[in-house]
Each structure stands twice: as C-alpha cells, then as structure tokens.
Amino acid sequence: MTPLSMLRRLATRAAPQPGPIALVGAGPGAADLLTLRALRHLQQADVIFYDRLVDPAVLRLARPRAEKVFVGKEVGASDWPQARINAVIVAAALRGRRVVRLKSGDPGIFGRATEELEAARAAGIAVDIVPGITAASAACASLGRSLTERGQTDRLMLATATCRPGDPDPDWAGMLRPGTTLALYMGVRKVAAFTAGLRRAGVPMDLEVTIVSAASTAAERSTVTTLAALPAVMQAGGFPNPSIIFIRWSKQHRAAGAVLHLVGKAV
Amino acid sequence: MTPLSMLRRLATRAAPQPGPIALVGAGPGAADLLTLRALRHLQQADVIFYDRLVDPAVLRLARPRAEKVFVGKEVGASDWPQARINAVIVAAALRGRRVVRLKSGDPGIFGRATEELEAARAAGIAVDIVPGITAASAACASLGRSLTERGQTDRLMLATATCRPGDPDPDWAGMLRPGTTLALYMGVRKVAAFTAGLRRAGVPMDLEVTIVSAASTAAERSTVTTLAALPAVMQAGGFPNPSIIFIRWSKQHRAAGAVLHLVGKAV
Numbered sequence: 046m047t048p049l050s051m052l053r054r055l056a057t058r059a060a061p062q063p064g065p066i067a068l069v070g071a072g073p074g075a076a077d078l079l080t081l082r083a084l085r086h087l088q089q090a091d092v093i094f095y096d097r098l099v100d101p102a103v104l105r106l107a108r109p110r111a112e113k114v115f116v117g118k119e120v121g122a123s124d125w126p127q128a129r130i131n132a133v134i135v136a137a138a139l140r141g142r143r144v145v146r147l148k149s150g151d152p153g154i155f156g157r158a159t160e161e162l163e164a165a166r167a168a169g170i171a172v173d174i175v176p177g178i179t180a181a182s183a184a185c186a187s188l189g190r191s192l193t194e195r196g197q198t199d200r201l202m203l204a205t206a207t208c209r210p211g212d213p214d215p216d217w218a219g220m221l222r223p224g225t226t227l228a229l230y231m232g233v234r235k236v237a238a239f240t241a242g243l244r245r246a247g248v249p250m251d252l253e254v255t256i257v258s259a260a261s262t263a264a265e266r267s268t269v270t271t272l273a274a275l276p277a278v279m280q281a282g283g284f285p286n287p288s289i290i291f292i293r294w295s296k297q298h299r300a301a302g303a304v305l306h307l308v309g310k311a312v
Numbered sequence: 313m314t315p316l317s318m319l320r321r322l323a324t325r326a327a328p329q330p331g332p333i334a335l336v337g338a339g340p341g342a343a344d345l346l347t348l349r350a351l352r353h354l355q356q357a358d359v360i361f362y363d364r365l366v367d368p369a370v371l372r373l374a375r376p377r378a379e380k381v382f383v384g385k386e387v388g389a390s391d392w393p394q395a396r397i398n399a400v401i402v403a404a405a406l407r408g409r410r411v412v413r414l415k416s417g418d419p420g421i422f423g424r425a426t427e428e429l430e431a432a433r434a435a436g437i438a439v440d441i442v443p444g445i446t447a448a449s450a451a452c453a454s455l456g457r458s459l460t461e462r463g464q465t466d467r468l469m470l471a472t473a474t475c476r477p478g479d480p481d482p483d484w485a486g487m488l489r490p491g492t493t494l495a496l497y498m499g500v501r502k503v504a505a506f507t508a509g510l511r512r513a514g515v516p517m518d519l520e521v522t523i524v525s526a527a528s529t530a531a532e533r534s535t536v537t538t539l540a541a542l543p544a545v546m547q548a549g550g551f552p553n554p555s556i557i558f559i560r561w562s563k564q565h566r567a568a569g570a571v572l573h574l575v576g577k578a579v
Contacts, residue, residue, distance in 0.1 A: 072347070075349070076348070077347065077348040077349040077352065078347050078348070078349055078443065079347065079348055080339070080344065080345050080346065080347055080348075080445065081343070081344040081345070081346055081347075081348065081351065082342070082344040082345055084348065085344065151445075151449050151459075152453075152458070153449055153452050153453055153457070153458045153459040153460070154449070154458075154459050154460055154468060155460055156458065156460075157458075157462055158458035159457075159458045159461045159462070160462070162456065162457075162458070172456065174452075174453035174454075174456060174457075174458075175453065176345065176445050176449040176450050176452075176453040177445070177449075178347065178418075178443050178444070178445065179449070182418050182420055182421070182443040182444075182446070183443050185420050185441075185443075186419075186420055186441035186442065186443040187441075189429065189439065189441060190420070190426075190429075190441075191419070191420045191421075191423065191424075191425035191426045191429070191441075192418075192420040192421050193420070193421055193422055193423075193470075193472075194426045195424055195426070195427070195475075195476055196475070196476040196479060199471065199472055199475055199482060200469060200470065200471040200472070200482070200487065201421060201469070201470040201471075202467060202468070202469050202470075203460075203467065203468040203469075203470070204466065204467040204468075205460075205466055205467070208462075208463070208466055209462055209463040212463060215466060215467070215491070216489065216490075216491065219489045219491075219492075220467065222483065222486045223483075224482070224483065224486075225486075
C-alpha cells in the first residue's frame with residue numbers, strides 16, 4: 046500500500062460518504078400492505094428506526110443483518126422526543142449507514158416527517174419519502190366500504206385530534222360539513238371535546254359514526270354508533286390507540302330534528 | 313367415468329361457484345408503489361379489468377395467463393359507463409373466474425367503489441377491497457414534503473372538483489380553512505370556478521399552490537405558484553389529467569392585504 050492510498054483510506058474512514066435516509070411508510074399494520082418499494086428499502090437497510098405502531102411482521106421482512114432500533118413514540122411519551130429521533134437518524138447516516146426511518150401508516154400524514162426531513166437536510170443528507178397506506182384507507186377497506194361515495198360524500202377529511210402541546214384544540218367545526226367523510230386520527234382521548242364542538246356548530250347528532258381500532262391487524266375491531274352516542278360508546282368500549290373515528294355526513298342527510306337533538310343532549 | 317361423476321361434472325359446469333371479486337388499488341403509477349397484497353391478487357387473477365390511468369408496468373406484474381380487459385374510463389367518456397363495468401365484472405365472477413378490478417390510486421378514494429360493491433353484493437358475490445397509495449400521497453412524497461405539518465397544517469382535505477353530472481359545483485369554500493392542506497383531484501378543468509369560489513370566501517390569494525401531474529411516473533412534473541396566479545398558470549401550462557392541485561393554508565399564514573388582493577383581482 047502506497048502512502049497516498051493509505052492517506053486516502055484514512056480520509057475515507059474519518060469522513061465516510063453519508064448514507065441515504067428513507068422515511069418509509071410501514072402501512073397500517075398488516076405486513077402485506079407494505080409497498081414493493083418499502084420492502085426494497087427494508088431489505089437494503091443497515092439500520093431501521095421504528096415506532097411503537099409498526100407491526101413486528103413488517104420488521105421480519107427486513108434484511109436480517111439490519112440493526113433494528115425501537116424509538117418508541119407513544120402518544121405523550123417523552124423518552125424518545127422528536128429531537129432525539131432526528132439526532133440519531135442523522136448520526137447514523139453520517140456514519141455512512143443506509144438508514145430507514147420506518148413510520149406506521151404514511152410518513153406524510155400525521156407522521157412528523159417535516160421535522161426529520163429538515164434535520165437531515167440541514168446535515169446535507171439526501172432523503173427519500175416512500176408513501177404508505179394510511180390507517181383510514183385500510184380501515185375502510187376492511188369494512189368493505191369506500192371512503193368517498195359519489196354524489197353523497199365527495200370529500201375526505203383526515204384530521205388529528207391531538208395537536209402540538211400548548212396549541213389550542215383544533216377547530217372541530219371546520220372538520221365536517223355536508224358531503225364529507227371525516228376520518229379522525231388520535232381522537233380517543235378527545236371525544237368529549239370533539240363531540241361537543243361539533244354539536245355547538247350545529248352538526249346533526251344522528252350522523253353515523255364508525256370506530257375502527259388496529260385496522261388491518263388480527264386485533265382489528267369496529268363499532269357503529271351515532272355522533273350523539275359516541276362519547277358514551279367510547280368510554281364504555283375501551284378503544285385503544287390507534288383508532289380511527291369515521292363520521293359520514295352525506296349531502297342527502299336531513300337532521301332528524303328535536304328528538305335527536307334531545308338524544309344528543311342526554312349524552 | 314361413472315354416471316354419477318358425469319352428472320356431478322355437468323352440474324358443476326352449469327352453475328359454477330362464483331369467483332371472488334377484488335377491488336384492487338393500483339397505486340398512483342409507479343409499479344413499485346403497489347402493495348404486496350395487490351401483487352398477490354394480480355398474480356392469482358383469471359381476469360383483470362383496468363382503467364385508463366393504470367400504468368402498463370403494473371399490468372406486467374400480473375399473472376401472464378390472466379385476461380386483461382381495458383374498461384377505459386376517461387373523464388366524461390361514456391363508452392364504458394359505470395353500469396356496464398358493474399355488469400361485466402359481475403358476469404365474469406358468476407362464470408367462476410377470479411376477478412380483479414384494478415383501479416388507479418386507492419379504490420376507496422374517488423374510485424366509485426360503492427357502485428361496484430353494490431352490484432357484486434346484489435349478485436351474492438364476495439368482494440375484497442385492497443387499498444392503494446392515493447395520488448396525493450405519492451405526489452407529496454415525490455416533492456420531498458409531508459402532506460401535514462405539525463402545528464401548521466393539522467388536517468388534510470382530499471376533494472374532487474368533478475362531481476356527478478347535473479350536481480351543483482362543490483362547496484369550494486368549505487374545502488379550505490386555516491391549518492389545512494387541500495389536495496384537489498380532477499380539478500384541471502375547474503380551476504377558474506374553484507379559484508373564484510375560494511376568493512369569494514375570503515381565502516388569501518397569496519397561498520402557495522403546487523400542481524403535480526402524473527405523480528410517481530416518468531412523466532411527473534410539478535409547478536409552484538400562488539392561488540391568485542393558478543388560473544393563468546393552469547391555462548398556460550397544459551397540465552393533463554390526472555393532476556393534483558395542492559393548496560397549503562398554514563395556521564401561521566397572515567394575508568398580505570391589499571396588494572395581494574389586487575394581484576388576485578388582476579388574474
């Protein structure tokens with residue numbers, strides 16, 4: 046080995062080429078709802094940082110030699126704050142490793158992808174985003190229904206009930222108008238405020254509500270109720286996170302008037 | 313062959329067990345954005361009924377012996393009205409064939425899945441829905457952006473500009489409020505009405521607009537503009553269907569006042 050090539054090797058060791066980062070959607074749970082592109086990333090990764098909600102069956106499809114690091118973000122948990130996750134994925138890439146940041150559902154939908162994108166770009170690292178099947182889509186498919194229905198619900202609203210700590214509650218009333226299917230994410234703990242907000246806005250309390258937990262997994266369960274009864278059903282049912290709450294307000298819906306208003310009030 | 317077994321065979325021929333129907337999401341275009349489940353259905357199908365927007369690369373992943381039938385639904389085309397599509401998929405299943413109805417994107421999002429589900433169920437045929445990556449999700453991933461951004465856009469509205477023939481125009485104003493990313497599907501021909509409706513509703517005309525055509529395919533292109541300039545850009549640009557029009561109204565956005573209002577009026 047010549048002195049020059051030794052120097053080159055040392056220089057390479059000292060500052061390896063940064064590895065790429067891919068923010069990969071793991072889909073809603075069922076491993077076969079992964080995309081082919083996501084599978085390829087998992088099979089080429091050196092290290093995979095994954096969330097609490099990623100199904101173990103998805104991880105089993107990854108390259109056996111890949112290191113798998115749990116960055117367990119429970120709702121409200123602070124052991125893996127976002128800044129720490131940003132730091133570890135960037136550090137791994139700077140060591141030249143091919144990094145997969147595996148996020149349940151679609152990284153672009155309530156996945157806090159922007160924070161990880163900005164951290165990676167600030168470090169000069171290229172990032173790919175691989176979209177995934179979001180839970181609302183899988184949940185409705187499991188129910189054998191369409192999220193939109195032509196002439197009845199021509200729009201689909203995906204909203205989260207859980208905003209940034211310190212932020213005011215979301216504008217509940219703005220989530221739902223006639224002709225809309227609302228899929229509310231992370232709403233289990235916010236049902237009382239959410240239902241009250243919709244009632245104040247004059248949303249009919251007899252609208253059909255469907256709650257789906259753990260969509261596409263073996264633990265999936267669903268319940269159909271009305272908006273008026275939703276808080277009571279939720280309290281009784283012990284629905285875990287992640288659950289999706291669907292509310293369908295068809296263009297043809299006519300409020301059933303005073304009787305249902307009373308039912309709404311009784312809850 | 314015994315007379316009994318001959319009779320059995322004849323009986324089987326006369327009324328075969330109906331085949332299953334799967335409404336399968338083909339994803340936005342790129343073949344590797346297909347899910348593993350969708351791939352399995354394509355590889356087990358006897359017959360595949362597919363739309364204009366399904367990429368040929370997706371069809372090449374199907375079982376070679378599967379019959380592929382184009383049921384080319386262009387926007388506004390009437391050669392394959394929905395009722396005819398319903399009839400042919402049901403007839404194929406009743407002949408005992410395993411039917412895949414391959415729909416671009418996600419069958420549950422603007423896919424008219426309900427009409428096909430109802431036709432199949434009326435004939436007593438079981439239907440599976442296999443969710444797919446919808447175009448908005450793929451388009452935003454291609455741009456390297458998130459559809460929602462925590463603390464800025466906490467909700468995502470997917471809306472279509474093209475409703476049932478004879479229906480009034482959609483409630484444009486209800487599509488967009490602060491804190492929302494709007495992804496408008498099938499909007500290319502409706503941009504003038506849409507922009508005017510938002511302006512009447514007081515939506516700031518300086519909001520950022522991104523148009524993405526043919527997301528995830530080799531022909532993908534995107535343009536960034538403002539809501540005020542959108543009609544002119546659209547008219548000049550010749551954006552084909554399918555294009556997604558994204559409008560982002562962050563919670564932090566402050567209308568830039570009179571000057572931008574004038575710009576809005578000038579278009």
